[in-house]
Amino acid sequence: MGPGRRMKKQGPPATLEELGINLKRKSNVDGPKEPAKRRRKAADHGPKKLVELDRTLRNEQLPRSKEGVSSGKDKKNKKLVNRDAQITVPPALLAPSDEEQEEEDDIDAADISLDEISSSQLEDDELAQADLDQEVSDDSVFDSDPDEQPRRMFSDDEDDSDAEAQLTAANIEGLSRKLDQQQAEVEAEAQQELEDAALQTNIAKDEGVLDSVAAQGLAPDLALIRNRMTETIRVLGNFSELADKTKSRTEYIDQLLSDICTYYGYTPYLAEKLFSLFTPAEAFAFFEANETPRPVVLRTNTLRTNRRSLAQALINRGVVLEPVGKWSKVGLQVFEAPVPLGATPEYLAGDYILQAASSFLPVMALAPQPNERILDMAAAPGGKTTYISALMRNTGVVFANDANKQRAKGLIGNIHRLHCKNTIVCNYDAQKAFPKILGGFDRVLLDAPCSGTGVIGKDPSVKTSKNERDFLALPHMQKQLLLAAIDSTDHSSKTGGYIVYSTCSVTVEENEAVVQYVLRKRPNVKIVDTGLGSFGSEGFKSYMNKKFDDKMSLTRRYFPHRENVDGFFVCKLKKTGPMPKNPGHLDGAKTADSTTSAVNGEKGSALGLEEGAKPGDDFGGFDDEEDKHILERAEKKWLKARGLDPRVADRKKAAGAKGKEGKKVNGGGKKKTSGDKTKS
């Protein structure tokens, strides 16, 4: 993170109003609309932090700030309060919380069951449900409950340390200065946008302009498209009253999808897939959130240090940071860093790792215990492996596997840097290797390879690179890997018997549908609570007329626009009994590639098709013939998109197959001869 770049606090995102959608008023007809960007920017930066400080000091609940940019009077008050904060509330005087006291006690922490921590503490902390319920985040270090003393930022046994007080105050000062600067920038930008807005026409005129622009083949005016999107969403929110009677709902949705593709740059296929997960208004918020990366977060390596000491060291280097939220005891969110965070002495010494906040969650759900035997099936570059190792206090053993040799090297690097000594790195295709080579694990983490639709903010290439083929091939592989994970788990483990499945994708095909599939294949597993409390949303219990297991609500989904973290899915399974006689994935693994064998039409046990499972059920079984056609079609499209002639590829394939056949025939001929001889 470079100087001058500020990140939004981890917590609930801007409201739809802040995103420029008002379901009640038709603002762009009644008068010039306040530019959405202005509201968003303002919501991203200043007011929230100021509100938190204000609440801490006055020990009272503020009214919600509807507008991102508050009135001048408000701003003045907030700034005053902000400055007062530095004077009147020396952080060293604030009382330590029990939680953070606990964090510092490493040995005790190791003794505590993480299941207990996650289920009781996280819930006690009221996690993000409270965050989601109120616009004012209460996970701030400067926040306090009305009945409680204000809390310190990094509490522990050194309450009276002057040095710490100064450091923390310096941090607040840094934050405050940046907020003032930010506010000034937002105001200037808002002024500019108001001037621009005055030039804008209403939506009816916009449509005419957009049509003529399209007709002339010119680049579309994105501001006008944005206006049309917000207007369409408004209409869809109250269709019976607001819709043009000559237009159907489908027409509105088609228009909106087309605008989303133009405005944000998605392929129609992916735009529709993602759009179908939400209401139109929420889909807009999701696409908006994907336009910016999530906050930079680092995880304290508790094998080396504790969060307070690390924070102090980084504050000394001018880094502005604060704890990521109540749900984590090791995460620090970075607001401002004048030094490269991947090259500080603390980084090189292994005191922390830069890690997306959402990727803490699968490990917290896994809740590894000291002295266990754990498998991390797809481990590179090792963010989760090293967290597992830290939670186990370097006891027991973690097998960190990754099929990609190059990535496995990065994994080894991180393991060394972070001083993990209980880890063995292996480089297998997990579909084939487990449990054949190794099994009987107390816990298995499958952080599966996926389409990455949850991390578009970080990798916008996903918008155009993922096609129909990916959304067939990936779930297929994920199902096989998850079956392997289950079969590698020891159901009779005294401390475990758990499997955690996670992806950084938000599509149902890669998440609930995969879990549903393995539930059918393995009656010896059930979905259990992740222990992540109410942070995140429940997994889908149904989707597009497909019904999933009732317990799917115990799985957790995370979204950039809801929790301000990367999109993620976490499911925890408990293995309740031994492996069934004919585990599907193992038979499939006997062939060179179980996915290929499945696509080539080997049904039955190779696919692990359960009796009664209907082939062609996207959310449980496979229809290999259909898959084959779809894969072929998608491949042709893919080749065409790259300017290649699919017919040439077809001819090459046919020639290859002929060659192979020829060899087979020759080889087979020899065998046949000998066979014939024997026969005769």
Ligand SMILES: C[S@@+](CC[C@H](N)C(=O)[O-])C[C@H]1O[C@@H](n2cnc3c(N)ncnc32)[C@H](O)[C@@H]1O
């Ligand atoms: C989402 S990434 C894992 C990230 C990792 N868990 C972390 O936290 O740093 C998925 C990984 O799966 C690996 N992978 C893909 N197919 C695999 C397979 N068949 N067996 C094992 N690993 C595989 C990829 O190389 C990739 O590193």
